[in-house]
Amino acid sequence: MFQVNRSENRLKKLEEKRFADLNLREREHLQEWLANQPDALGEELLIIQKEFDGFADTRERLDLLALDKDGQLVVIENKLDDSGRDVAWQALKYTAYVSSLTKTQIIDIYQQYLERYCGGGNAAGLICEFLEVEELDEVVLNPGNDQRLMFIAAHFRKEVTATVLWLREHRIDARCFKVVPYVFGDELFVDIQPVIPTPEAADFMIGMAEKETEARGAQGEQKSRHKLRRDYWEMTLDALKEAGDTLYQNISPGKDHWLSAGSGLRSCPYALIFAKSEIRVEFTFGRADAAENKWLFDRLIEKKDEIEAAFGHEIEWLRLDNKKASRLQFGRPCEGYNREGWPEYVAWHVEHIQKWERALRGPLAELNQGLKSGENLI
Known part of the structure; x- marks a missing residue:
């Protein structure tokens, strides 16, 4: 990443850093950044819970849980400088856990999030507004088995990228985003870029999905x-x-x-x-x-x-x-x-x-x- 010095018409390279070097932590920093600016991941998302642990018979926590514009659940797993070996397995477990959530449960989860982190609000009304529908009974949340996964890290191990590519081949929407911090003087910058799929491949796949959806029709x-x-x-x-x-x-x-x-x-x-x-x-x-x-x-x-x-x-x-x-x-x-x-x-x-x-x-x-x-x- 470069800064442009317009007066001199020159580029100056920003200094790439590790999160650890900057004393930045996953939960306190990266997670909060994404919770408050989810469109940094390239699309409109509605964060409905963070540190979600509402699973039966386990106290495991997923980092962020979101809804996309189609009402699908999106599991977001954040790491910092290294993805680790087990992040794909963790996210798959969490996705399986949330696959059974009902519409009523999702609204309740979001209502708890609003009351705990946002000073309150009407979860049902905000979901309707986000999905651009007039009535709650029109809303379809978490349909079928098309839950999505997003992985965020500065570096992805081969076992993680191989798993994500395999999942995509089997029509599971899994994505990797590379997040890298940079400093310039006292200023901190963060670059978030999709690496799997590439933006060009994502556009093609979205087009194919829309074609299939159109052919299948609404239900x-x-x-x-x-x-x-x-x-x-x-x-x-x-x-x-x-x-x-x-x-x-x-x-x-x-x-x-x-x-x-x-x-x-x-x-x-x-x-x-x-x-x-x-x-x-x-x-x-x-x-x-x-x-x-x-x-x-x-x-x-x-x-x-x-x-x-x-x-x-x-x-x-x-x-x-x-x-x-x-x-x-x-x-x-x-x-x-x-x-x-x-x-x-x-x-x-x-x-x-x-x-x-x-x-x-x-x-x-x-x-x-x-x-x-x-x-x-x-």
Whole structure:
């Protein structure tokens, strides 16, 4: 790893170190780093427990337990300068142990983690948010026998890499990440890179897995709900077209509980929401920078009275200070999965998305112009 000296247009090599040389420890340091920044492992993960020991008839502890975006459990085993000989065997035992965890048990495990390490929170709600589903009964956790393993170390012994490669040949998602500390003056840097599989091989395998998943199709209740939503969105899009609405004219029906459309403000979409017990219209500030989202929200809420008067209803304004995004929404209760009520719900969606877009169009255009003219984000 190199530092770039831009004034001299030269590279300077950072000094590679051993964790032991820096008095860094596995549990106190590496584990905490990954628990608080799990996307350092190259994907979105939700850490649901650390030092997990909830196994029957044994007091062994796995380092980190996580969920991926498909609801699969991920066992993460951390080592420091050397992987050791037994890490693969340890992780396989832990993966076998957690393979039997039920949805209820996983939610309970995460709730304990939140209460112990995060000052509390609603485990079920946070899992729904992470998996981007509206209702808990839609969530499928730890399905089948596709639990995953991740190994982290600065150096992997041959017996470990050979085992991981063998597991991958047998369709078990095991991965190795090389983690190396560097120092530059008083600053500490850590480089985390995938070594098995390489990023290129991982992309290929993900593509093959997606193809297989598509061919196999969704199963059971999930498949039924996907079809239900597609049917509802087809009906809604037809009604919008008939009403002459152009906001959704290039949008296709999908399987999700939302249907988004552009607002003209980058990464800030309008959305129709169709859930089991509620339908809504939404507008989200979803830009990559949380500070930008809060700034935009604060500028827009200054026009709250004007917007609500144009819309004809009070709006729920959600700044969401502990989240990256901010959101506006307006909804009503419904029995969404009862098809008999769909004509009424579709008519509601058509009426309110048109009012929604008209009420927000002018204020959003002003915000967009302010951004383009370089108005400072405060």
